[in-house]
Amino acid sequence: MIIDKKNPATTPAFFSEDYFESFASNHSWEPGWLADLRKESWATLQENELVSLKDERWRFSPKSRLGYSHFKSISESSNSINLDPASGSPQNILNTVDNILLDNPDLIADFAEIQGPNLGATQSYHLTNTYFTNGFFLKVSGIQNQKLHLLVNHTCPEERFVTFHKNYVILDDFTEVTLVENFISENVFSQGGLSNLTHFKIGKGAKLNRILIQNMAEGTSFHNLENFDLHADSLVVNVQCHLGANQSRIETKGNLLEPGANFENFSFVSGRGKQLFDQRTEQYHFAPHCSSNLLAKNVLQDEAKSIFAGLIKVDPKAQQTNALQTNRNLLLSRDAEADSLPGLEILANDVSCTHGATTSRLNQEELFYLLSRGIEKKSAESLISLGFLEEIIGKIQDEELTQRIREMVYTHFK
């Protein structure tokens, strides 16, 4: 929903002790480790209520828009996750978290300890750990004969409701998978919120090709927190396409834990209206001989606002690191705003690290050229913007999917 300043919302019920107690008793069938996790997260949430206003991790962010006060309650619908369990093979498991919890909870127990990304959205993080009722679990084992291509859809609930998803993606050593995740609304009325937390554990030599497409309805809120743990010689290519939702907080962290790991994170935002995209990223190099690359491109129309805060962190022992970070913003209107916080913290000396950030308007020569061919201004802008985003879209190796994403961007210019 669009936040109404004249009508400030009250604290939603799920912040009360009573609500949590009754939630816990409704979930008493769950394994003990999960009950403990929920209880701990709830306790931490209470402690963190008084977070200081001047948190650098929220710099430039209108934090009130990214809170939970405009929700009434939690939607626990099991239909919010949609996937094809048949796409798993005997070696692979792909199922919803609630099914796994019923059938084989020990599977998840092994990964209960994983934390992160921890880039500032502590409230979302602990709320999700407290109240998640759905999500998906993917575990890929053994080498496939053919390429594994999986699809998961997350659906946003209706107005004034929020859903919490917690997901696990586990790639065993030397496995390979392409995972496409869609974040959608069922219809224009489903203007609720979706908070999504995913732990990726990428084994030695494994390869993950991940594509996220967020095109939820106008008025929705989106919190997406994801943490990638990369082991030796693994590769993650993560492509994020953000088009929908009224306000988003997106946290992406890649931990390069062992030598030879390679983390590639590409994302674009196409913003219009009063959309807010608050993106925080971290490339954390723990081990030597790793590389990471990040490219974030934002196109903003109307009064849309984007924040890009990225950090490359290099530990003293992570020599021979190669890390890149680039943020490019294209502003199409007077009231659009792009904030950029590209950071470096380097504690090793034998490294090659660069970052760059640019913000500019449309190339007026290009625009004029298109206009002189009789193309309307709005349409010319969309063509040039699409060209600007093509660098990201082109990372997706799927013709059908890239065409669909291009269509989505086009409709943003109508």
Added chain:
Amino acid sequence: MIKTNPIEVDREKGNFHYNTDYEFDAGIGLSEDVVRYISGVKKEDSWLQDFRLKALQTFEKKRLPTHWATNDLENIDFDVIRYYLSKGQMPSRTWEEVPDDVKSTFERLGIPEQERKFLAGVEAQFDSEAAYSRMKDDLTEKGVIFVGSTEGLKDHPEIFKKWFGKVIPTSDNKFSALNSAVFSGGSFIYVPPGVKLEQPLQAYFRINAENFGQFERTLIIADEGAEITYMEGCTAPKFETSTLHSAVVELVALRGAKIQYVTVQNWSNNVFNLVTKRAMAHEESEVRWIDCNIGSRLTMKYPGVILRGRKARGEVLSIALANDGQHQDTGAKMVHAADETTSNVIAKSVSIGEGRSTYRGLVQMPGHLKHCKNNTECDALLINSDSQTDTYPAITVQGEDHSVQHEASVSKVSAEQIFYMQQRGLSEGDAMSMCVNGFVNDLIREFPMEYSVELKRLIDLEMEGSVG
């Protein structure tokens, strides 16, 4: 070039201390009485004393900025610092009149010699007050004013009061508030319309006493079409206890004026150097900060330009060298507040041994403005495996009509480069010095000649013994 002849004396150039008797001493620690004492010995008007007392309250209210800055700030003990020490409030106009103990300090630092060679005027501050201040006679005839802060506010209120504390409000940060409460010394300069100074004016800041805090206040106003270069240098003896230097520097460039402000900061490693520097640039004016930080324990300094007139131009050129036990936390602020304003920031840092250098940048461009441009480049060089560098720029751009570009890189001197240079007969240390000088070379070229030579020498000294 890098023949680093027996330079032991020079390397410790500022590290000496003559015993000095002070006529005026505000005692130890900070209180309203201390502020009143300072205001009293300066025979200030009541508005100024009120200004100081209000600033003291602001200082006490404000927290240390440790939520984003280093915790090392917590090691400053404001209760053991001496806030005012002087022999008197009026500087001498000839070196002969300067008391011997103070004069020999400045002679040893080579200040009178520099004055003869290439300066249009010199102010030499010893602890809280200037001991010597003089400008060439022809500049006085042209209406240039070059005095200390006390004198400026007392004798030329019609010029200085208007801008005093306007570019940097007292409450800007904890240390600008502290300075506003206890400031003493510094330069107040006015250059009348159209007057272009061909030689620089220089201020030299000397801390002599232990546990002392130096809080000079500088305000430079270049009237329409005027041009001025101002340079400052500094040293202090190396004491076991920490010393605080916290200046406030405000520049005002009126229409078409040009101000170039050059700093070579070479404080000893026990000095906390926490300085607020900002300029207001009016229509078609140019302000350029050339900021070089080699010394101190912790420096926090982000020279800024508020570009409030059409086509104003702001520039920061910054060089930082952080050696063992040093943290150079420097950067630049560019606030665009008028159409067609441009800004340029080039920052280079070298971290040696366990040194740490940090760049913080701020660029702001609101949506109602047209055609603003910023270019920022910051490059870091890491010498040893314990060296550290951080970069934290913050860029806010609104609107479809601006262009902002920020690039940063981190690199090191490679073993292959050193080997190649050694194969031509250079020692490892000389090869390293040459690489570091090469890294900062294009920036040093922007410095006035006399300073670039000095700077190169200082860099060579810092690099000595850094290899291995």
Added chain:
Amino acid sequence: MSTLKVQNLSVYIEDKPILNDFSLEIPYGEVHAIMGPNGSGKSTLSKALAAHPNYDIRNGTAELDGHNLIDMEPDEISRAGLFLAFQYPIEVPGVTIANFIRAAIQARMEESKLFKAVDYYKKLYQKMDDLGIDRNFTARSLNDGFSGGEKKRCEILQMAMLDPKFCILDETDSGLDIDALRVVSAGVNSMRSSNRGFLVITHYQRLLDYIVPDKVHVMWEGKIVRSGDKDLASELESKGYDWIKEELAA
């Protein structure tokens, strides 16, 4: 008599033996060429003699004009008179050619002696003209953004300016077109004299048409396996290195 004398040299890189019981002697006044296929250890020899830190000398001796090169620092070796023209000259951003060569010359001067800038530039420009290097190059950063040919000319320029006793040219011909090769060779030939020795390392005979060697050695798996006069180079060119391989196997 002055010589470069290498005896029973064994050199390792990361515990892998590259040079194995290698011996060679070159008297001043002579030009020797070492030829051999890729990976035979030619470049290892040059780097090891110049004391590159990655090359681990485990056995043997190397003497230059009475100086024991083993255990000397790279810059001491350079000042003792050994010049290495690199196969891949290193780029050093920000350090101009003029300042660099000047620093190298000063490093060879006694402390008390005064450096005469006028004489220096006169000599520098003369050598640059000889080598067909534009005078504007003096202000450019050392090898930074240079083409392959420009880098090699710059190496020979440094050699001419530093006046070494013994020169090693490591694959100086690689990446040079025929005109550049002529100019570089002429530069080297003009420095040939009775009190200077040369070791020319090359993969191809082409260079040796211009810099005619007194002796040619063939290197194979870290050792010299054949020595002869310049005709050996022609033979290698026509028959290829396989011929050596077959003979050794026989």
